[in-house]
Amino acid sequence: MLTGEQYVASLKDDRQTWIDGRRITDLTTDPTTRIAVDLVASGYDTFHDATPGARNPLLTPPRDRESLREIIGLLRGVDMLAHTTFTSVMTLLTVLPQLDAAYPEYAARVRKHLDLVADRDLRVTECITDAKGHRSLSPGKQEDQDAYVRVVERRPDGVVIRGAKLHITGASLAHELFVMPTKKMSPGEEDYAIACAVPGDAPGVKTINTTYAFRGEDDRHYPLSRVRQMPDCMVIFDDVFVPNERIFLDGQTEFSAIFAHSLGLWERLGGVAEMAHDADLMVGLAQLVADANGLTRVAHVKEKISEMVIYATLIRAGLEAAIANAHTTTDGFVYPDELYTNAAKYHGAAEFTTMARHLIDIAGGAVLTAPTIGDLELPELEGHIRQYMTGNPAVPGEERLRLMHAVRDMVADAFGGWHYVTNVQSGGGLYAQRIVTRKHYPMAEAVEMARHAAGLDPKS
Numbered sequence: 001m002l003t004g005e006q007y008v009a010s011l012k013d014d015r016q017t018w019i020d021g022r023r024i025t026d027l028t029t030d031p032t033t034r035i036a037v038d039l040v041a042s043g044y045d046t047f048h049d050a051t052p053g054a055r056n057p058l059l060t061p062p063r064d065r066e067s068l069r070e071i072i073g074l075l076r077g078v079d080m081l082a083h084t085t086f087t088s089v090m091t092l093l094t095v096l097p098q099l100d101a102a103y104p105e106y107a108a109r110v111r112k113h114l115d116l117v118a119d120r121d122l123r124v125t126e127c128i129t130d131a132k133g134h135r136s137l138s139p140g141k142q143e144d145q146d147a148y149v150r151v152v153e154r155r156p157d158g159v160v161i162r163g164a165k166l167h168i169t170g171a172s173l174a175h176e177l178f179v180m181p182t183k184k185m186s187p188g189e190e191d192y193a194i195a196c197a198v199p200g201d202a203p204g205v206k207t208i209n210t211t212y213a214f215r216g217e218d219d220r221h222y223p224l225s226r227v228r229q230m231p232d233c234m235v236i237f238d239d240v241f242v243p244n245e246r247i248f249l250d251g252q253t254e255f256s257a258i259f260a261h262s263l264g265l266w267e268r269l270g271g272v273a274e275m276a277h278d279a280d281l282m283v284g285l286a287q288l289v290a291d292a293n294g295l296t297r298v299a300h301v302k303e304k305i306s307e308m309v310i311y312a313t314l315i316r317a318g319l320e321a322a323i324a325n326a327h328t329t330t331d332g333f334v335y336p337d338e339l340y341t342n343a344a345k346y347h348g349a350a351e352f353t354t355m356a357r358h359l360i361d362i363a364g365g366a367v368l369t370a371p372t373i374g375d376l377e378l379p380e381l382e383g384h385i386r387q388y389m390t391g392n393p394a395v396p397g398e399e400r401l402r403l404m405h406a407v408r409d410m411v412a413d414a415f416g417g418w419h420y421v422t423n424v425q426s427g428g429g430l431y432a433q434r435i436v437t438r439k440h441y442p443m444a445e446a447v448e449m450a451r452h453a454a455g456l457d458p459k460s
């Protein structure tokens, strides 16, 4: 397994990557990506095991519900790239039985590739969301044929792909880009039915980074996002050659959606685990800031915190139910239940703004206007800041100041905005979760129950 230091060294290759209108020459030292790189490196160190043949525990397929629960527990607090590596690998493991039955050659390539990822301890990103062009038109009917990633040339030894995948978490910092179709393709759209693995530094791969990372010199008043960063990238495939052994699907339109379905499930489960953690964090912040303001006994504040507690508890309940009702593939590999995963993800994303609203409501305007730590350190300001930032005298002014920074960072600044949009859009958006939830809900049983209750069934 790699150490953090070896991971950092592995990024010093020829990858082409940009941010804010300039080329990044060294991801490991650039101020916009350095912290994210360090975060991934520390994830490597956390899991490092020098025993020959040891593998990252996040890549070990869960064989029963308890190991699924354990692996979800391991995800808590890991960097986003470890997270996307986990979901990418689980996605491939889940589709393997279907590939085995229909296309054993693809299945054999997937197995070999999974071994390569585990043996070399690589980090992988999920490249699924295409540019998509006109949203109401299918890939084959787009004015721009490259609106969805497609094969532009087939050679005896592989294919050449062109197009772009958008919003890809951590793509510039990954070793492998796992490319898959974003939805089911129709006959005639064979060139878009392409799933493959591309090295992050392959010729023709270009990434454009965006980040919520604070761009100034002193980031101490960003207590959360200063240690929790990851760029999201537009990944451009500018005629990239993919050798045969890295192709997992090419042209089989009827199979084009299996990867997206499986990824959606794992991505949403990971999202629910993350949201469960963040919901508890927001409840804790609300309680602390209420105390710092002297509001813990005020009725409307208690009600708001109770509502936040219910929100947080229901996300966790959904996560637990998804694990407790997990299913098993024919390979003996356990995956979470679709209904509970999607319902919990929807609930967490849709109600996030209520949580943020309550938190901001309880905290007050200092969420935006609390002076920085730099201000606090100035001898001519320190006394004033401590004095006027104090609410409840039992809580020092500096603590209240720092709490306001944390609330702002969590829900009212660049990271907070990222949170809000990501909760809504990640894993395919709220619409996707509504569709999947409805598909897996036992509607027939509910209808039968309703017929009984309404006296519509004469035999009942």
Ligand SMILES: Cc1cc2nc3c(=O)[nH]c(=O)nc-3n(C[C@H](O)[C@H](O)[C@H](O)COP(=O)(O)OP(=O)(O)OC[C@H]3O[C@@H](n4cnc5c(N)ncnc54)[C@H](O)[C@@H]3O)c2cc1C
Pocket (backbone or CB within 6 Å): 084, 125, 126, 127, 128, 129, 130, 132, 135, 136, 137, 165, 166, 167, 168, 169, 170, 232, 421, 422, 425, 426, 427, 428, 429, 431, 432
């Ligand atoms: C921070 C962040 C990180 C992300 N990370 C990843 C990642 O690592 N990998 C990855 O692959 N993706 C990633 N995503 C992408 C995410 O999955 C998409 O944003 C999401 O699927 C929505 O796609 P879109 O952004 O193209 O929006 P759109 O699909 O354009 O959606 C906008 C609206 O249009 C509606 N809509 C679109 N098409 C139709 C239609 N045909 N009929 C009816 N309604 C329609 C949608 O329901 C939605 O309401 C990430 C997104 C964010 C914000």
